[in-house]
Amino acid sequence: MRVSVIGAGLGGLCLAQGLRGAGIDVDVYERDPAITARFQGYRLVLSPTGFEALHGCLPPRWHPLLDAIVDDTRVERLVLDTRLNKVGELGPARSGLVVDRHVLRHLLLTGLDVHTGAALAGYDVLNGEHGKNGEDSKDGKGGKDSKGSKGDEAAKVQAHFAQGASPAPADLLVGADGVNSAVRALLTPQTVPTDTGVRFVIGRTPMTERFAALSHAWGAKIAGDGVSLLLGAMRFRIPPKQAAEELAPEVTLPDTGDYVRWAMILPPNSSLGEQTPQQAVLSRIKGWHPDLQALIEQADTDNSTLLSIRVVEPRERWAPGPVTLLGDAIHATSPTGGNGANTALRDADLLRRCLIPAAAGTRSLLDAVGDYETQMLEYGAEAVRFSLEALPAYVAKPQSV
Numbered sequence: 001m002r003v004s005v006i007g008a009g010l011g012g013l014c015l016a017q018g019l020r021g022a023g024i025d026v027d028v029y030e031r032d033p034a035i036t037a038r039f040q041g042y043r044l045v046l047s048p049t050g051f052e053a054l055h056g057c058l059p060p061r062w063h064p065l066l067d068a069i070v071d072d073t074r075v076e077r078l079v080l081d082t083r084l085n086k087v088g089e090l091g092p093a094r095s096g097l098v099v100d101r102h103v104l105r106h107l108l109l110t111g112l113d114v115h116t117g118a119a120l121a122g123y124d125v126l127n128g129e130h131g132k133n134g135e136d137s138k139d140g141k142g143g144k145d146s147k148g149s150k151g152d153e154a155a156k157v158q159a160h161f162a163q164g165a166s167p168a169p170a171d172l173l174v175g176a177d178g179v180n181s182a183v184r185a186l187l188t189p190q191t192v193p194t195d196t197g198v199r200f201v202i203g204r205t206p207m208t209e210r211f212a213a214l215s216h217a218w219g220a221k222i223a224g225d226g227v228s229l230l231l232g233a234m235r236f237r238i239p240p241k242q243a244a245e246e247l248a249p250e251v252t253l254p255d256t257g258d259y260v261r262w263a264m265i266l267p268p269n270s271s272l273g274e275q276t277p278q279q280a281v282l283s284r285i286k287g288w289h290p291d292l293q294a295l296i297e298q299a300d301t302d303n304s305t306l307l308s309i310r311v312v313e314p315r316e317r318w319a320p321g322p323v324t325l326l327g328d329a330i331h332a333t334s335p336t337g338g339n340g341a342n343t344a345l346r347d348a349d350l351l352r353r354c355l356i357p358a359a360a361g362t363r364s365l366l367d368a369v370g371d372y373e374t375q376m377l378e379y380g381a382e383a384v385r386f387s388l389e390a391l392p393a394y395v396a397k398p399q400s401v
Contacts, residue, residue, distance in 0.1 A: 001359040004029060004159050004170040006120050006183050009040070010101065011327030011344030012176030013108035018057030018352035020112065024359050027168060028112055029161065031119035031177070035109060039303045041101025042204055042261040043234035046070065050342030051097055053349035062107065065251060068243040069107070070097045071235045075219025082224050082288040084214075090221055090393055098232070101341070103240045103256055110251045119162045120182040123173055125321055126156045157322040171365060173323045174351070176344075179310055181329035188318045188325075193310040193332065196388075197268040198395060201277045203304030205295050207233065207258035214260070214291055221394055222292070227284050228396035229292065232261045260295060263335075265395055277304040309334050309391070313384050314377045320366050324373060326351065331380030336394045337387025347376050 001024050005012045008030035019026040032038065046054070051070075055063060074095040079088035159168040175183025179193050205211065214231060222229040238246070240253035264281045272280045281296050312332040327344030334340075351372045358368035 001025065001172070001355070001365070002027075002170045003172045003174060003355070004157075004168050005174045005176055006159065007175065007177030007181075007327075007329070008032075008035065008105075008109070008114050008116075009176060009178060009327065009344070010105060010108065010341055011348050012174065013105065013112065014054065014057045014345050014348035015174065015176065015326060015351055016112050017059075017108055018348060019355065021057070021059055022352065022356050022359065024355060026112075027170075028114045029118040029120065029159065029168065030114055030116050031182075033117045035114065035116060037116075039102065040105060042202065043098050043232055043259075044101050044341050045073065045094075045338055046097040046099055047339070047342045050345045053342075053345040056349045057345075057352055058107075062248055062251065065107065065243055065247040068238040068247060069103055069236055069240050069253070070099045071237055072096075073098045073218070073233070075232075076216070078216070078220040080217060080220050080222045082222060082285070082292070084217060084222070084289045084292070087223070090219075094219065098234055100234050100236075100240070100256055103253055106253050107244075107251060115165070117163065118165050120177070121160045121162045122186065123157055123159045123183075123323065125323070126158060126169075171322060172355070172369065174326055175323070175329045176326040178328045179312055179332040181325065183323065184312075184325055184329050187323050188316075191312065191315055191330070193312050196309045196311065196334065196391065198265060198309040198334075198391065199268070199270045199306060200263050200265045200309070201272075201281050201304065201306050202261070202263040203277060203281075203296075203299045203301075204234075204259045204261050205299045207235070207260055208298075210291060211260050211295055214295070221396070222288075223396045224284065224288065226267045226396055226398040228265045228394060229281075229285070230263045230265070230394065231295075234259050234261060259300075262295060262299070267398075272306050276301065277306055280306070309336075311384055311388060314381050317373060317377060320370050320373075322365065322369070324351070324369050326376075330376070331384050333384050333387035334391045335387075336390045337383065338390075339383045339387060343380060343383045346379070347372075350375060 003026045005028045016026045076093050077090040081087050157173045175181050217231045218233050235258045241255040244251040244253040314330050326347045354368040354372040357363040358365045
């Protein structure tokens, strides 16, 4: 069996590692021109489900390394005013493990065959059907596929890429290409992202003793006039580069130090205008606690950006076939739910487990993919709903007229 994964984010890479460990051939195709073409993420909180999925997909010899680059966290989830006084609570305290997305991505990249500069242009389903009511299915370029035998095991798919890259034949094509998924646009074009209108600026600042003293604000919402600031600490049990050298020399991890991740939620449909992300935040926190102003002033300006919160809600299931979706491509959540990456990792581990018997010939591929999709669509839709229900609590309301 051969699997083509479109997208080199956490979910797609986790799946690729899991398939590789199971002896299944897998190739990853990424539209970015290089793995390091852009900065990809900050700290995230791993739920027990997400952490278990990682353990399931990673080689056991890397488990000690994974344990070394995460850290325990417990946050009180308070509401603070701009002088850092408690004025309310967001809900019960939360505990979990935190990991840096950039560091984790490099771990997941290790040993994989990743084709960069490979933007999906379309796909053809060959020798099988991927349409409804027995009709010929359409290929990813809008034409009809070639007729072949109708057995499940005969279904094959071939991806095509822009800029002259060679076509990629496979038994299964997995769209793990994020909220703007090219695979989803072809497979289920009625499923489109929804813009919540919420915008936020996110960045990070190296940890110092001064900022470590803000620990009571980790996980809190600092409520200002029409904006709110969210803080989180990323500390490593062992610095990632050192941990890899000591525990898994075949792995190369970034030399990332402890930091504070901050995110400011702006009024709906905000734009930065001529301001940089850092300037936009500083202009909105005049008169706030001096430690908060210093935190933004000392931020890593190369890795701060304005983002929009868009969600993808899975709806009617597409026709069964050798193409499926994973992660944000089919159930993008609001980050306020804290479940986006965890759900993508859950997808990866579930699909891995479903495909192993198909690769061994004890189950048909389409049955395996169908089992995955049935489960994934149910918990994925719930993840999106949960994240949207959590969003209003983090959006600050104007305090002045």
